[in-house]
Every structure is written in C-alpha cells, then in structure tokens.
Amino acid sequence: MTANTSSLRVGPRRGLSSRHWIGIAIVLAGAIIVSQQAFEGMAGNDPRMKGALLGGLAAAFATALGTLPVLFAQRFSQRSYDTMLGFGAGVMLAASSFSLVIPAQAAAKAQGANNWGAGGIVGTAILLGALLLFAIDRAVPHEHFVKGAEGPQARALKRVWLFVFAIALHNLPEGLAIGVAFAGTDRVGAVALATGISIQDVPEGMVVALALRSVGHGRLASAGLGALSGLVEPVAAVFGAALIGLSAGLLPWGLAMAAGAMLFVISHEIIPESHRMGHEAHATGGLMLGFVVMMLLDTALG
Numbered sequence: 293m294t295a296n297t298s299s300l301r302v303g304p305r306r307g308l309s310s311r312h313w314i315g316i317a318i319v320l321a322g323a324i325i326v327s328q329q330a331f332e333g334m335a336g337n338d339p340r341m342k343g344a345l346l347g348g349l350a351a352a353f354a355t356a357l358g359t360l361p362v363l364f365a366q367r368f369s370q371r372s373y374d375t376m377l378g379f380g381a382g383v384m385l386a387a388s389s390f391s392l393v394i395p396a397q398a399a400a401k402a403q404g405a406n407n408w409g410a411g412g413i414v415g416t417a418i419l420l421g422a423l424l425l426f427a428i429d430r431a432v433p434h435e436h437f438v439k440g441a442e443g444p445q446a447r448a449l450k451r452v453w454l455f456v457f458a459i460a461l462h463n464l465p466e467g468l469a470i471g472v473a474f475a476g477t478d479r480v481g482a483v484a485l486a487t488g489i490s491i492q493d494v495p496e497g498m499v500v501a502l503a504l505r506s507v508g509h510g511r512l513a514s515a516g517l518g519a520l521s522g523l524v525e526p527v528a529a530v531f532g533a534a535l536i537g538l539s540a541g542l543l544p545w546g547l548a549m550a551a552g553a554m555l556f557v558i559s560h561e562i563i564p565e566s567h568r569m570g571h572e573a574h575a576t577g578g579l580m581l582g583f584v585v586m587m588l589l590d591t592a593l594g
Contacts, residue, residue: 347486348526355522358497382582421552465553467528
C-alpha cells in the first residue's frame with residue numbers, strides 16, 4: 293500500500309462503469325455468503341477457526357469503516373496521510389514483536405527446543421516469511437501509487453485492479469497473523485492482535501481510499517474498492533488457522549513466518565512511502581504512537 297506523489301488533491305473524473313459496479317457487487321455478495329457459510333460450518337466445531345474468522349472479519353470491517361470519510365472529503369493533508377502510514381507501521385511492528393515473535397519462541401520452547409534451538413527456528417521462519425512475501429510481490433502483477441507497475445504482465449491489466457492487488461498483498465500478512473494467532477493456545481493474545489490490527493486498519497482504509505481518489509477514481513469507487521481490499525484478511529485468517537491446525541508443530545513456524553511477512557511490508561513499502569514526501573518526523577511520530585498503542589493492547593490484555 294503506497295501513496296500518491298506531492299499531494300492528495302483530486303479533480304473530477306469519471307468513475308467505474310455500471311458493468312464494473314455490477315462485478316464488484318457480485319464479488320462482495322459472494323464473499324459475504326461464503327463468509328456466512330464458513331462461520332456457520334465452523335462455529336460449533338472448532339473455536340480456533342471461529343476466532344480466526346471473526347478476527348479477520350473485524351479487520352475487514354475496520355478497513356471498510358476507514359473508507360467512509362472519502363465520500364465527503366475533497367482534500368487530505370499529505371502530512372496527515374504520512375502520519376497515518378507511520379501509525380500503521382508502528383502497530384504492525386509491535387504486533388510482530390509482542391504478538392508473534394515472542395509467542396513463537398515460547399511455542400518452540402514448549403515443544404522441547406532449547407534457547408538456541410528456539411531462536412534458530414524463529415529466525416529461520418522470519419526469513420522464510422519475508423522471502424515468501426517477496427516472491428509473491430514479484431509474481432503477482434500490481435501497481436504502487438508512486439513506484440508504478442510491478443510483476444509479470446502488469447501493463448496488460450486495468451490500472452485500478454493493479455492497485456487493488458497491491459493493497460491485497462499488503463493485507464495478506466495481517467490476515468495470516470490473525471489466523472495463526474488464533475490457532476495457538478493464547479486466545480487473549482490473539483484477541484489483542486486482532487484488535488490492534490483492526491485499529492490500524494481504520495486509518496489504513498482511509499489511506500487506501502484517498503490514494504485511489506488521488507489517481508482519479510470516483511468517491512464511491514474509491515470507498516468500494518478500499519472496502520473490497522479488506523476481504524483478503526478473513527480469507528487469509530481462516531487459511532492460516534487451518535494450516536496450523538494440521539499440526540501443532542507448525543505453530544512457532546507459522547507465528548514467526550507471519551511476523552516476517554509483516555516486517556517485509558513495513559520495510560519494503562510503508563516506511564519508505566511515509567518518508568518519501570519529506571514528512572519523516574510526522575511519520576516517525578505516528579510509528580512511535582502506533583507501536584505504543586499495540587504494545588499496551590498486547591500487555592494489558594495479555
């Protein structure tokens with residue numbers, strides 16, 4: 293998820309056609325139906341899967357909630373934009389540390405690993421998670437709001453969908469982190485993680501919608517596509533929980549890989565983008581605040 297160039301002022305431009313809106317409506321309706329059926333099928337069977345789905349849906353709802361201001365706002369301060377990016381990075385950084393890496397080490401030790409063994413497992417998994425997201429970043433065609441198109445055959449797709457794919461890649465590790473956390477034994481910690489991610493998803497949804505507006509999309513299209521991007525999180529959360537459910541031995545690996553994926557997004561996209569327009573101080577302040585908020589959530593609830 294990245295930003296526009298020097299400002300977020302937008303001018304009039306035709307939005308998506310009715311055909312595109314019908315397609316988006318079908319996708320949203322299908323996602324709602326699938327989520328409802330999945331919830332009903334898992335509610336009475338596996339509380340971990342239920343928790344992962346609810347946590348992912350809460351994050352998706354928070355993303356959609358954050359897109360609402362774009363329906364009314366014409367302009368948005370680039371400095372505030374970068375501050376919100378920094379806040380999201382801080383929440384993700386604290387979540388990686390307190391909700392993923394530390395529990396991963398504890399899980400590895402509980403399975404019989406000594407200090408060096410647990411550290412080796414967690415360190416290896418962090419690198420694997422980052423490499424996995426790096427590979428996906430290279431394989432999936434998408435477009436950043438400043439860096440431009442990336443991935444194979446990116447030029448062959450409509451620009452708006454390249455933006456959506458980029459946002460989805462950003463949300464993927466967050467959803468996986470929620471699912472893996474609920475698959476573990478610390479449900480309170482998983483709730484704290486899902487709460488923190490949902491909190492940062494509100495300004496993140498606003499950032500996404502405003503960025504789409506800044507490249508010329510209409511208000512409804514920007515809000516709708518921003519909300520649509522959040523649906524990646526419940527899907528990824530259920531997948532993460534299901535994967536860890538195959539074997540308890542995968543828990544430390546899953547937690548640490550999710551942390552590595554989130555760290556990749558922080559370093560590869562969010563921090564460079566939040567500093568691009570010369571608002572490093574505000575972005576750093578946002579990062580510090582986001583880190584403290586997530587730390588307090590994790591330690592207070594845990």
